[in-house]
Every structure is written in C-alpha cells, then in structure tokens.
Amino acid sequence: MDYNSSEAQKEINRIIQNALREDVGDGDHSSLSCIPNTATGKARLLVKDEGILAGVAFAQAVFKAVDPNLKLDIKIKDGSPVKYGDESFYVTGSSQSILKAERLALNAMQRMSAIATKTRAFVDLLEGTKTQILDTRKTTPGIRILEKWAVDIGGGVNHRFGLYDMIMLKDNHIDFAGGVSKAIQKTQKYLKDMNRDLKIVVEARNMDEIKEILTNEGVYRILIDNFNYENTRKAVELIGDQCLTESSGGITLDTALKYAECGVDFISSGSLTHSVYNIDLSLKAVHE
Template structure:
C-alpha cells in the first residue's frame, strides 16, 4: 500500500462527502456519544478493502478502535462480520459511506478476478487488468485485482510504452513506431518495456522482423489465428491476448497458449459486493 496515495485519496474523498460537516449526525447525536458498529457481509465473494478501511477510520478519528475478523482476500458469505469499529459515534458515521463505497467496489473487482483466476487453473496464462478504470480510483481498483489473484498491467501512461493501433497509424507503420520508441528511450535514458499491438498476422510478421520489443499484444484474433500467432512467436516475446474476452470464453483464449489475457471488464463492469455497516448498542 502506497500510504501517500491513500492519504491523498481519503482526504479528497472525505472533503467531497463531508463538506463543512455531517449535519445529520451533528444535529441528532450528542457530542461525545460512544458507539459500536459491525461491517456485515450480505453477498458471496472475495473481501477487499479492509486495509483501506483501517486507514479511513484512522484518518477520521485516530481514537476509533477497529477489530478485524476477516482480512483482504478472504472468501465471504452473507452474515459474515468483516470488522467491528468502536468509539465516537459521529466519527463512525462520518467514515461509514466512504468505507462501504470503497470496500464494495474493491470486493466486487476482487470477486470477479478470483472467478477468472479459477477458470485459468491448469494453464500458464494469467489475467491482466487495463487502464479502463474509474478516474481517481485506479490505485484502489488495481489493488483489488491483486487481492483477487490477478496481475496489474501498466499503471498509467508513464510506466510502459504500449504501442497501439492509433500509435502505429500516426507514426507511419509498425517498423517506424518501434524504431521511434527505441530512439526515444535511447534519447531520454528511460528504462521502459515496449509492448506493441498487432491486428493481424501480417502486422505480427512485421513485428517479428523488426524486433526490439518486449511484449506483443494480439488483439481481436479468433482462436485459430491466435494459436498461429503463438506458434509464430515461438516464445521469443511475452504474449498477451485482448479484445472480446469474457468469463465465458477466457479459458479458450488461455488454451491457445498466451502468457496473459487482459480483461477491461475487471475494473469497468463489475458488480459491487453488498456490504453494510450496522450500529450495535453498547
């Protein structure tokens, strides 16, 4: 966990939610009232965001006492209790929605990722996330992918060179794009991996003739073409398949022999896991 990123996120999220005060709690609950609440699981899946919840409670009120019963990555079912928090009732309610919003979203992502990881058992293929994330929540969403057993692709535009179809077209072709990328790295002294997307076997052949890349993204190939592409590459480069990959067909893609499959739906189309925070009388 990158505490600097997490701290900035929590401060911004609380500012968005609380504004100049939680006036409902301030107006109805006497200052200093002590309370306890338990975080209830209402769905089946993989729990994620517990470590983040601890940071949120700590930011809202360092005096809140949190007891964790289930950790990140735990398989959960309805009626499970993930954690209990005790202390100032107003502080508990101030933190409530942010904790739930984050944990529900992260747990949904971890659950979907875990389902895919299970489907890939027995193959050498791993599932990757993408940059198709919610603005401002990328760190949390990619964290949830890891909790679910998946692998993070690049975090942003700055930590890898990924030459996609538009880059190829704008630069004048496969060879020119690869040569431009390598020259840029030589000129700047940056140490970045280069991945290039291919749309057909002809483009793949151009990449193989040019070389000087680390990974090949095989996009929107059917299964026969994908198997042929893997055979052409012969293990010389890391292979990644993308485009139209779902839970229903991901095992078929893996059986074609690619190293990775990337699934944007891990972070852009998941169903949140149902959780709630319920007050407990002291």
Template structure:
C-alpha cells in the same frame, strides 16, 4: 511486496480527496443529531457471497477520520465471504463512525466486487500457465483501489498508467505509419530521454506480428481481437522470443480457449469496468 503505486502517501491522498468531496465543511447530519461525546460501535455486515476486499483501506479511512477509533478485524482482504459474515467491528466516537461510514462502504463494495470477479475469471484459466491482467479501464481517481482489488482477487496488474510502460496500441501504430515505424520511433525516444521502459506493441493480424518480430527491440506482443486459430499461429510464430498477451472482448465463455492458445497473459477490461459491487452494510449494535 506491495506494488509501487500502493503507498501510505497515495492511499492517504485518495482518502483526503474523497473526504473533502463527501464531508465538505462538516457532516452536519451527525453533528446535529449525535452528542459530541457519544461513544458507540458498529459492525461491517456482509450481504453477498464473494471475495472480501478493502479491509486494510477501511483501517486507513477510519484513522484519517478519527485516530481514536478502534477497529477489530475479524476477516481479512482476500477471504471468502458469505451472506451474514461480520468482517470487522469499529468502536469510538459515534460522530466519527458515521462520517467514515459511506466512504468505507463505497470503497469496500466496489473493491469486493472487483476481487470477486477477478477471482472467478482467474479460476477459469487455472492450470494453463496464462496470467490474468487488468487494464487502464478504471474509474478516474479510483484506479489505485481498483487495481489493488484485482491483486486481492488473484489477478495481476498491467501498467498502472501511461508513464510506467510503453504500449503502442492500434491508434499509435496507425498515426506512426505502421508497426515498424512506431517501434523505431519509440526506441529513439527512449534513448534520447534516457528512459528504461518496457515496450509492448498491439498487433491486429499476422502481418503485424511478423513486422513486430522483424523490427525487434520490444518486450511483449499483444494479440488484439484475434480468433483462437490466429492466436495459436501467432504464438507459434513468436516462438517464445517475446511475451504474448491476448486482449479484446475476452469473456467468461472464451477465456479458457484463449489461455489454451499458449499466451502468457490475458488482459480483461471487464475486471474493473463491468463488474457488480457486493452489498455491505455498517450497522450499529
């Protein structure tokens, strides 16, 4: 089952905006150099190792550019890929293939990089019971695709945006006057507005964890930038009453030790903001 943000409408809205940005009033290079009736084919060549992502999206892009383009899918989202693999072939009007080429590649290269890194980070905590989450540290107007890539790579999505979950972070807590004040004000707001949203509160030390526990009425406690010793103590204090998420500067070198503290979730902003795209190429043949 796909997440609620991933709909045909949202995907096509993204594609329409991206094509408007790139194509403008026409792909004049292709219109000028290629006969309008020319029919050709191209294949998607893999030029790096990792986890493939964006194949389904590519289908939407080709269809948006030209419904008559024919896509022959040879590899699927989530497949392991290696240098030299061919993910798919596309055939039809040559001008249409060329117009769609860069948007397909830009999306698939970035999505495959995210899926690959997510898969690697998830493998580092395998068997611990902790689940890997993304964050809102995404590229503006590309969040749908980045979070989709995290799913393809074996991670899980945190909230999609500001509207679908309450997260009381350090600045919220400080502006509200403390953990208790932030939580109670949020509960009042939700009741007044008739909204049913999950509440997560970020804590920076054991005193704030205790304050969150005493206030109650929440769903998850985030342990932010804590040492593993402090996290283990916090997990023991919480005692399964609420979900526990670890966050803040977690790296490849530290993620396993964090998971072994007993947290339920680990959020890693680097899944979407600091990974390397994987080189792909669309070549005529």
C-alpha cells in the same frame, strides 16, 4: 506495486482526503445535529452477499484518517471468501467519527470486493494453464489505485498503472507514427535519448503486423488483439519465445479458457474494473 509502500500510501491518502472533502464538506450535520460529540459506539461490517472481500485495509485507513482514536477489530481480511451474514470487522470509538467514515469505507469496499470477486473467477478458471489475468487502464478516474489493488487482492496481475510506467503501442500510435516498425524504432530512440528503461508492448491487429513486429528487437510483449482462437494459436506458434504474448478484445469468462489453451502468457480484460456489480455490504450499529 507494493500497496504498503510510501508511494502507494500517499496516493491512497490523497484519495481519502478528496473523498472526505467531497462527502463531508463543512460538516456531517446529520450526526452533529442529534448525536453528542462525546458519544461513543460500536459498529460491525456486515456482508450481505457472496464473493471475495476487498478493501478492509483501505477502510482501516479511512477510519484512521477520520479519527486516529477509532479502533478496528478485524475478523476477515482482504482476499478471503465471504458469504451472507459474515462480519468482517468491528469499529469502536466516537459515534460521530464512525458515521463520518461510514459511506466512504462502504463505497470503496463494495466496489473493490466486486472487482476482487470477478478477478478471482478468472484466476480460478485459468488454474492449470500458464496464462495470467491482467487488468487495464479502463478504471474509474481518480481511484485507479484502489481498483488495481482489488485486482491484486483477487489474484490478478496489475498491468501498467498509467501512461508513465510502460510503453504500449496500440493501433492509433502505429497509424499516427506511420507503421509498426516506425513506431517501434521511434520509441526505442526516444527511450535511449531520454535515458528511460521502459518495457515495450506492441498491439497487433493481424498476422502481418505480428510478422513485422518480430523483425524488430526489444519488444517485451505482443498484444494479440481481437484474434479468433485459430489465429491466436498460429500467432503464439509464430512468436515462440521471442517475446511474451497477450490476448485481448472482449474476452469473457465464457471464452477466457479457450484463449488460455492457445498458449498465451496473459489475457487482459477491462471488464475486471469497468463491468462489475457492487458486493452488498453494510455498517450496522452494535447495541451492547
């Protein structure tokens, strides 16, 4: 996805408006009670950790949504490595506006930076292989685009964004449909009837299912799920160039390279978005 596209920006703005509704309610009374509405100030985004910075562009959108008159001076951009003591940006303008936007900007940046950092660790690990790291739909409800944006910033590849932009036939689909071939054939008929052009990914639980998938045409990628290294290599050899290959199932930084060395095109990991520890960031007033 192009995160600068009008479609992406609409979704990002919806997230911002909903988050501000949740946080601000009928007013930031902490600020309203003790800071004059004419007061102006300056604050800096301070990094108190190490990792890959993400969410700067989102923070910029947050500050703009809260107060178009706020000015940002960006020193470190998304995707940059950062260390303790680095300053990502300065924001100047209404003190009340800065404080109103502070928590939303920080919460998003801390999580996005954590996701980008973990993604970059996988990308660096897989350097020199043909394998790319994919994210999944295992994201926080309501902010998926932010988490997938962070994966993109970290150098990973976005998988499908939802149930609407790719067909993915997993174990339950196959079982409910009555088998691998029936699931694929029903899917292809559905796409033809609906005049839809969607890629088809099919999950395989064992070598027999892979063999059956290969008897069907039109499969874009086979998901080799929960295979060990030896069987993954055998699966990749069997599939050849008939379609792309993906390994998944509890793959970690400790095991990813071994799966990549089996020759798969992709490794997918839900841990990129569901198992991260926020990067420590804070917004501090600047006294001039």
